[in-house]
Amino acid sequence: xxxxxxxxxxxxxxxxxxxxxxxxxxxxxxxxxxxxxxxxxxxxxxxxxxxxxxxxxxxxxxxxxxxxxxxxxxxxxxxxxxxxxxxxxxxxxxxxxxxxxxxxxxxxxxxxxxxxxxxxxxxxxxxxxxxxxxxxxxxxxxxxxxxxxxxxxxxxxxxxxxxxxxxxxxxxxxxxxxxxxxxxxxxxxxxxxxxxxxxxxxxxxxxxxxxxxxxxxxxxxxxxxxxxxxxxxxxxxxxxxxxxxxxxxxxxxxxxxxxxxxxxx
Amino acid sequence: xxxxxxxxxxxxxxxxxxxxxxxxxxxxxxxxxxxxxxxxxxxxxxxxxxxxxxxxxxxxxxxxxxxxxxxxxxxxxxxxxxxxxxxxxxxxxxxxxxxxxxxxxxxxxxxxxxxxxxxxxxxxxxxxxxxxxxxxxxxxxxxxxxxxxxxxxxxxxxxxxxxxxxxxxxxxxxxxxxxxxxxxxxxxxxxxxxxxxxxxxxxxxxxxxxxxxxxxxxxxxxxxxxxxxxxxxxxxxxxxxxxxxxxxxxxxxxxxxxxxxxxxxxxxxxxxxxxxxxxxxxxxxxxxxxxxxxxxxxxxxxxxxxxxxxxxxxxxxxxxxxxxxxxxxxxxxxxxxxxxxxxxxxxxxxxxxxxxxxxxxxxxxxxxxxxxxxxxx
Numbered sequence: 001x002x003x004x005x006x007x008x009x010x011x012x013x014x015x016x017x018x019x020x021x022x023x024x025x026x027x028x029x030x031x032x033x034x035x036x037x038x039x040x041x042x043x044x045x046x047x048x049x050x051x052x053x054x055x056x057x058x059x060x061x062x063x064x065x066x067x068x069x070x071x072x073x074x075x076x077x078x079x080x081x082x083x084x085x086x087x088x089x090x091x092x093x094x095x096x097x098x099x100x101x102x103x104x105x106x107x108x109x110x111x112x113x114x115x116x117x118x119x120x121x122x123x124x125x126x127x128x129x130x131x132x133x134x135x136x137x138x139x140x141x142x143x144x145x146x147x148x149x150x151x152x153x154x155x156x157x158x159x160x161x162x163x164x165x166x167x168x169x170x171x172x173x174x175x176x177x178x179x180x181x182x183x184x185x186x187x188x189x190x191x192x193x194x195x196x197x198x199x200x201x202x203x204x205x206x207x208x209x210x211x212x213x214x215x216x217x218x219x220x221x222x223x224x225x226x227x228x229x230x231x232x233x234x235x236x237x238x239x240x241x242x243x244x245x246x247x248x249x250x251x252x253x254x255x256x257x258x259x260x261x262x263x264x265x
Numbered sequence: 266x267x268x269x270x271x272x273x274x275x276x277x278x279x280x281x282x283x284x285x286x287x288x289x290x291x292x293x294x295x296x297x298x299x300x301x302x303x304x305x306x307x308x309x310x311x312x313x314x315x316x317x318x319x320x321x322x323x324x325x326x327x328x329x330x331x332x333x334x335x336x337x338x339x340x341x342x343x344x345x346x347x348x349x350x351x352x353x354x355x356x357x358x359x360x361x362x363x364x365x366x367x368x369x370x371x372x373x374x375x376x377x378x379x380x381x382x383x384x385x386x387x388x389x390x391x392x393x394x395x396x397x398x399x400x401x402x403x404x405x406x407x408x409x410x411x412x413x414x415x416x417x418x419x420x421x422x423x424x425x426x427x428x429x430x431x432x433x434x435x436x437x438x439x440x441x442x443x444x445x446x447x448x449x450x451x452x453x454x455x456x457x458x459x460x461x462x463x464x465x466x467x468x469x470x471x472x473x474x475x476x477x478x479x480x481x482x483x484x485x486x487x488x489x490x491x492x493x494x495x496x497x498x499x500x501x502x503x504x505x506x507x508x509x510x511x512x513x514x515x516x517x518x519x520x521x522x523x524x525x526x527x528x529x530x531x532x533x534x535x536x537x538x539x540x541x542x543x544x545x546x547x548x549x550x551x552x553x554x555x556x557x558x559x560x561x562x563x564x565x566x567x568x569x570x571x572x573x574x575x576x577x578x579x580x581x582x583x584x585x586x587x588x589x590x591x592x593x594x595x596x597x598x599x600x601x602x603x604x605x606x607x608x609x610x611x612x613x614x615x616x617x618x619x620x621x622x623x624x625x626x627x628x629x630x631x632x633x634x635x636x637x638x639x640x641x642x
Contacts, residue, residue, distance in 0.1 A: 082522055097520045101513035101580035102506070110510055111521030113503045125501045155633075 010073055011036050012207050013058065013089075013176050018067035020053050027053040029231040030067070035176065040198055040208045042222030042239070044215065046251055049228040051211050055178050058209075059091040060084035072175065088175030094184055096165045100154040104146055105135040107153055108168045138171040139163070142200055159190025166197050170206070177201055178209045183217050195221050215244045229253055288632050295629035299573065299589040299622075303596065310600035317603050320453070320478050326595045327485045328550075332357065332559060334488060334591045335543040336566035337573075338495050339536030341587045344570055345499075346532055347512040347579030348411035352400060352418035353540040353566060356393045357559030359426040360544025364389030365435035365554025368442060378439045389548070390541035396422050397537020401530030419563075426556025435554035446549025449479035450486050484546040491542065496584045508532065512579030565594055568615060572622040593618065 011034040020028040028050045035041050045051050056062040058069065060078040069076055071087055078084045084091070098107045106113075109131045115124040132149050139146060144163040146156065153161060162182055169177055179198070183191040198221045201208050212218050218225060222239045227250040235250045235257040249255040294301070311318035336353045343350050368385035372378060396418050403414045452462040454473050469477050481489075499505035510518040511525055519525045540559070547558040571577070572593055573586025597618070598611045 081520065085522075095516070097514070097517040099510045099513035099517050099580070102509055106506060106510075110517070111507075111523045113506055115503060124503065126503060126506060 009036050011070070012072060013209075014070040015054075015058065016068045016070070018054065018057055018064045018069070020050075020057055020062055020064050026231050028057065028064070028228075031228070031231075031233045033226060033233070035207045035209060037205045037207055038202055039223040040202050040210055040221050042218035042225040043209055043211045043228065044213075044218055044225060044247065044251060045228035048230075049251075050231040051228055052180065053231075054228065055091065055180065055209060055211065058084070059089060059178055085172070088173055089178065090169035090172070090174035090176070091178040092162075092165045092169060092180065092182060094181045096161055098153045098161060098165060101152060103152055104139075104149040104156075104164055105132040107164055108135045108138065108171055110168075112172070134171070135167070138167045142167055142170065142197060144197075157190065158186045159193050162186070162190075162194050163197060166194075166201070170201070170204075174206055176207050176209070178211075180211045181213065182210070183212065183214060191217065215247060218247075219244055227251055229256070232258060234258055288635070292629060292632050295625050295632075298625055299586060299593065303589055303593050306593065306596050306600060310596065310603065314600060314603035317600055320480070322599065322603075324478070324480060324482065324485075326592070326599055327488075328482055329599070330591045330595045331484045331488045331546055332543045332562045333565045333569055333594070334492060334588065335539045335546070336559065336562055337569040337587045337591055338492060338584065339532075339539035340566050340570050341573075341575055341582060341584055342495070342499065342508055343411070343532050343536055344575050344577060345512045345579060345582050346508045346529065347515065348404065348529070348532070349415065349567075349577075350400065350533065350536045351412065351415040351563065352396055352422055353415075353536060353543075354559035354561075354563035355419045355422035355426060355556070356396050356537055356540040357544040357547065357562065358556040359396070359422045359429075360389040360393040360541035361548045361558040362426045362430045362435055362544075362554040362556050363392035364545050364548045365438060366429060368439065369435060369437040372439050373437070378441050381439065382441050382445070386545045389545045390538060393537045393541025393544060394534055395537070397534040397540070398530065400537070401533030404533065405526040405529040423556060430554060430556050432556070436552070438548075438552050442549050443552040445483055446546065446552065447479075447482060449482040451480035453478040453480055484550060487542065487546060491539065492584065492588065499584055504528075504531075509580055512581075514580075565591075565615075568619050569594060571619055574622070574626055576626070590622075 013033070013035040015031065015033040017030045017032060018028055019026065019030055031050070031054055033041070033043075033054070043051050043055070053062060057064045058078065060081040060083050063079065069078060071089065076087065078087070078089070081091075099110060102110070105128070114127045114130050114134075116127045116130075117124055135149050139149075142163065144160075144167060146160055146164070153164065156164070166177070182194050182198075186194065195217060198208050198210060202221075202223075208221075210218060210222060219239060224236060225239050225242065225247055226236045227234050227247060229251065234253075235255070237247070246255070250257075307318070316322060336357065339353060340350055364385040366385075367388045368381050371381035371384060376384075400411070400415050400418050403409050404411050448466060450464065452465075452467055454460060454462075454467060454469060454477055456473075456476070459473065459476075460467075467473075467477070499508065507518065507523045507528055510521070510523060511528060515525060543562070544554075544558055548554045551558075569590035570582070570587050572590030573582065573588070574590075575582025575586060594615050597614055598608075601611050601614065602608055
């Protein structure tokens with residue numbers, strides 16, 4: 001049912017039977033998840049449902065105890081966050097990981113600064129002009145307008161910061177974007193801008209996994225919705241074929257597709 | 266369309282509501298107050314104190330800031346990255362002692378004087394790099410807060426300095442040491458038969474010797490080179506950018522792939538280097554090594570950094586600020602003495618300046634904060 005729209009294409013990310021335990025607690029229990037190019041997957045569930053743990057297994061923060069991860073068709077072992085980033089898996093956490101005291105351009109190039117070389121490479125100086133021009137390009141391409149790229153991040157609004165974080169990930173060739181509560185702490189207008197950025201990413205064939213407590217936001221942008229409950233995937237729905245009421249029932253445990261399957265076996 | 270323009274509105278910061286004239290004025294003043302204050306001090310002391318505005322006094326001030334600024338330089342990097350180094354003063358003493366001991370013993374064993382001095386200076390600096398490296402390793406790898414690590418290291422360095430020197434000043438230095446510490450790049454003899462001399466100290470006797478001016482003594486030249494390199498490193502290079510990033514958001518820096526631990530260790534080694542250099546120049550200037558060579562310089566070095574606008578929370582500051590801070594303190598001290606003010610007053614004045622400097626920075630942040638609040642509706 002779910003696969004209909006995506007059958008012919010190869011998933012960008014395919015997670016198979018992931019299990020992650022912390023001591024006696026099974027945080028993620030045999031979860032499968034496919035994400036196809038050009039789609040937004042909403043990942044929802046109550047606190048402690050395993051959403052964050054699941055994406056941390058994909059972004060390299062945790063290592064799964066069981067299961068396999070395929071990325072771009074190949075089986076991968078993601079040992080470290082930087083390994084995930086090198087593959088093109090970018091995760092934007094709630095804290096955004098921006099240095100507030102540095103300007104927009106410096107943040108987009110943080111850790112990957114471009115340098116001009118003098119005296120045959122002995123002296124390397126930051127190439128601010130290049131970095132600012134490139135930053136402007138990527139922000140323009142996302143239709144983000146920040147008055148001055150030499151402004152400190154501290155002086156920007158929450159939505160602008162979110163936009164800078166997204167632009168940074170995109171500039172460095174994100175092939176999959178994972179966003180953890182991107183609309184938290186934002187005003188209504190800014191929330192809309194972030195959601196529109198997510199659509200932009202999708203239109204560019206960069207798939208997005210969106211984790212959010214806001215069912216409204218999830219429905220606003222998601223093509224598919226995956227519900228986790230107590231570490232298990234309880235359902236997966238095409239967004240246009242369900243509604244928030246039904247999804248909430250899955251979240252709270254009133255409905256459970258896996259439970260229905262058990263008697264069938 | 267309507268939604269689009271609404272989105273636009275979100276990111277086109279609402280036509281920056283202009284700051285009020287008063288806010289703008291205060292903001293500008295708070296940014297450059299250090300320069301202004303320094304300038305006013307110089308004007309004030311030049312008018313009131315005889316001999317303040319003279320070649321000789323300017324050189325005295327430059328010589329006086331050498332240790333403060335060298336220690337403050339390493340300190341600036343570390344504080345911007347969110348740490349602090351309380352061991353610099355005794356590390357400076359340790360370097361001073363090691364250099365003097367090495368030179369004394371090498372010369373006593375018939376080693377060529379120049380070679381002995383070079384080896385002595387090198388080993389003095391190496392002796393300072395070791396506590397710096399240990400500071401860095403313990404802070405980065407064992408996650409002990411820099412305040413405690415470097416406080417402990419200060420005692421250790423002091424003790425080792427005392428042990429090596431038996432608690433005495435280490436003398437027995439060949440003449441080259443004193444020449445390096447006290448001779449200059451340029452010489453000037455005013456009046457008839459005088460003139461400007463480059464590198465070569467003129468033969469002078471009697472009255473001419475008395476009025477002989479040493480312009481840019483070697484320690485000042487060394488200071489200028491090191492500070493110049495520091496400014497370049499902090500403001501123009503990736504290393505500098507990462508230093509700010511670590512101070513601004515350590516977690517973000519780490520996630521961006523910056524090797525935070527390695528960077529931290531390097532910063533403490535650099536601070537060891539500048540402290541070592543200060544120790545070497547002390548031995549040269551005073552013709553002997555002492556474990557407490559830098560004892561009085563720790564607080565001024567931190568004060569210079571603070572007056573210069575470096576935030577103790579990290580992420581903010583410049584080396585120019587530290588230079589201004591060191592100059593303000595040196596000008597205050599010499600100026601007050603020349604005015605005939607009891608020298609104890611200088612401490613009180615410096616103390617007030619430190620606190621006022623931070624108040625000015627906070628006031629600026631407050632106004633900036635208000636401006637931001639206005640900008641984001």
